[in-house]
Amino acid sequence: MTKGFTLKASEPMVNGFDPSDIERLPPRTREQVGDRERLLGPGYRLFYEEPVEIVRGAGTLLYDADGNDYLDVYNNVTSVGHCHPYVVEAIHRQLTTLNTNTRYLQQSILGYSEQFLGTMPDELGHVMFTCTGSEANDLAMRVARYYTGNQGIIVTAGAYHGLTADVSAFSPSLGVGVPLGPHVRTITAPNRLRHGGDDDVVATMVREMREAIADLQRHGFGIAAFIADTIFSSDGIYADPAGFLQPVVDAVHDAGGLFIADEVQPGFGRTGRHWWGFQRHGVVPDIMTTGKPMGNGIPIAAAAFRPALLVEFGRNIRYFNTFGGNSVSIAAAQAVLDVIVDEGLIDNADKVGSYIMSEIATMAGGYEQIAEVRGAGLFVGVDVVTDRDSNTPDGEATLRVVNHMRRRRVLLSASGPRGSVLKIRPPLPFSIADADRMLENLAVVLREELH
Missing domain, CATH: 3.40.640.10 (Type I PLP-dependent aspartate aminotransferase-like (Major domain))
Structure with missing residues (x-):
C-alpha cells in the first residue's frame, strides 16, 4: 500500500514518532504508518517512537489488536473513563x-x-x-x-x-x-x-x-x-x-x-x-x-x-x-x-492524585535528575533535569522514560520546556490499583533510564 510514496522526516517533537524511522517498525505498523501519511498527509502526528494501534478501550485501559492492555495515564478527554x-x-x-x-x-x-x-x-x-x-x-x-x-x-x-x-x-x-x-x-x-x-x-x-x-x-x-x-x-x-x-x-x-x-x-x-x-x-x-x-x-x-x-x-x-x-x-x-x-470522582482525583505525588516524590529522592514533583489531583508533573545544581531541563531523558513506559504498556506523555516534564493525567476513575501498576513500572524505568 505504500508503493510510490516517500515519507518525509518531520521536525523533532515531544513524544512523537519520527517518520524517518519507519523502517525500524514491525511490518504491520510500518504499513499502517505509511498508509496514514499517504492518505491523511504530513500534518498529522503520532505518539511514541513506536506508535500504538488501539482498537478498544474500557475504563482506564486501552487494548491493541493483539489484545494487550495498556494503562492509560494520559487521556483527559475520556474524563470518566473509556466507553463508560x-x-x-x-x-x-x-x-x-x-x-x-x-x-x-x-x-x-x-x-x-x-x-x-x-x-x-x-x-x-x-x-x-x-x-x-x-x-x-x-x-x-x-x-x-x-x-x-x-x-x-x-x-x-x-x-x-x-x-x-x-x-x-x-x-x-x-x-x-x-x-x-x-x-x-x-x-x-x-x-x-x-x-x-x-x-x-x-x-x-x-x-x-x-x-x-x-x-x-x-x-x-x-x-x-x-x-x-x-x-x-x-x-x-x-x-x-x-x-x-x-x-x-x-x-x-x-x-x-x-x-x-x-x-x-x-x-x-x-x-x-x-x-x-x-x-x-x-x-x-x-x-x-x-x-x-x-x-x-x-x-x-x-x-x-x-x-x-x-x-x-x-x-x-x-x-x-x-x-x-x-x-x-x-x-x-x-x-x-x-x-x-x-461516582465521587472529584474526591477520587484528590485521593489518588495525592497518593501518586507522594509515592513519586519518595521515589525521586534517589535521583539527581528529578528536580521536583508537583501538581494537583490527577494532574502530576515530574520535572526531569540534567542535575539539581543547574536545574537544566532534560527533554531527552524524559522522552526515554516516556517511550520505555510505553514499551511496558503504560501510556503517559511530556510537556514543559524542551518536553522535560513527565505529564501524568489519567482518566478520573484512576484507582489506587492503577496507580500502583504505574508506579511499579515507573520505578523500573527510572532505574534503567536515569543515571
Whole structure:
C-alpha cells in the first residue's frame, strides 16, 4: 500500500514518532504508518517512537489488536473513563430519539446548563456551546475584544489554547512554525524551581504582566484579555503557590482587560477538591472555557461568561453553531456530569492524585535528575533535569522514560520546556490499583533510564 510514496522526516517533537524511522517498525505498523501519511498527509502526528494501534478501550485501559492492555495515564478527554457504560447508553438513547440544534426549544439543554453553571461561582451566569475547546477559546476572545474594544492578548510562554487560525496565534507551544500574532505578548509561567520562592514567582508574573500590558498599549493594541490554563499544563504543570493568580488578574483588570480561564485540561474536577482549576486560586474569571472532557470525547465544549459581557455582543452579533450543543452532545455532557457526582470522582482525583505525588516524590529522592514533583489531583508533573545544581531541563531523558513506559504498556506523555516534564493525567476513575501498576513500572524505568 505504500508503493510510490516517500515519507518525509518531520521536525523533532515531544513524544512523537519520527517518520524517518519507519523502517525500524514491525511490518504491520510500518504499513499502517505509511498508509496514514499517504492518505491523511504530513500534518498529522503520532505518539511514541513506536506508535500504538488501539482498537478498544474500557475504563482506564486501552487494548491493541493483539489484545494487550495498556494503562492509560494520559487521556483527559475520556474524563470518566473509556466507553463508560452510563455515558454510552445516554448517547445511544438520545441518538435514537432526536439530534438537532439549539434553534429549537429543548429542555435537555436548559437542564444541563443549569447544572453546569451551578458548578461555578454565581458571577458566571451564561453559557454558550461549541464543539471544541479551540472554538470555545475563539468565541471567548471574540467577546473579550468586543467588550473591551482592544485587541491585545497575553499568555504564558509555553501555553496551548487551540488550533484555529486565531487561537493558534496565541498558542506559543505550537512552535516557531506557527508564529504569534503581533497583538500577542508572553509572560513566564509560575516556575518556583527556576524563579525563586513563592513571593518571587508572584512578583515576577505581576511585573512581566505590567510590562506586557504597557507594550501592547504602546503599540496601539491595548489589552483585551489574559488567558491561562489554570494548571499551566503545557508550560510544565504548575499548581502552586495557592492564590498566586489573583494579583496577576488584578493587574489585567486595572488595565481594562479580562481574565479568561482555560479549563479544558484542569477542569471537571481533575485537580481535586474543586470542579474548576481557577477555584484553587480563589479567583473568579470573566470568562471560563472548557472542551471535550465535557462529553467524554464526544465533541462538545463551552464558554461561560459574566452576563454583562454578552449584553451588547448578543444584541449586535449573531452567534450560531450547528453542532454546538446538539441534542446528542448535551446528553453525553449530562451523563458525564452525573457520573462525576455519582461516582465521587472529584474526591477520587484528590485521593489518588495525592497518593501518586507522594509515592513519586519518595521515589525521586534517589535521583539527581528529578528536580521536583508537583501538581494537583490527577494532574502530576515530574520535572526531569540534567542535575539539581543547574536545574537544566532534560527533554531527552524524559522522552526515554516516556517511550520505555510505553514499551511496558503504560501510556503517559511530556510537556514543559524542551518536553522535560513527565505529564501524568489519567482518566478520573484512576484507582489506587492503577496507580500502583504505574508506579511499579515507573520505578523500573527510572532505574534503567536515569543515571
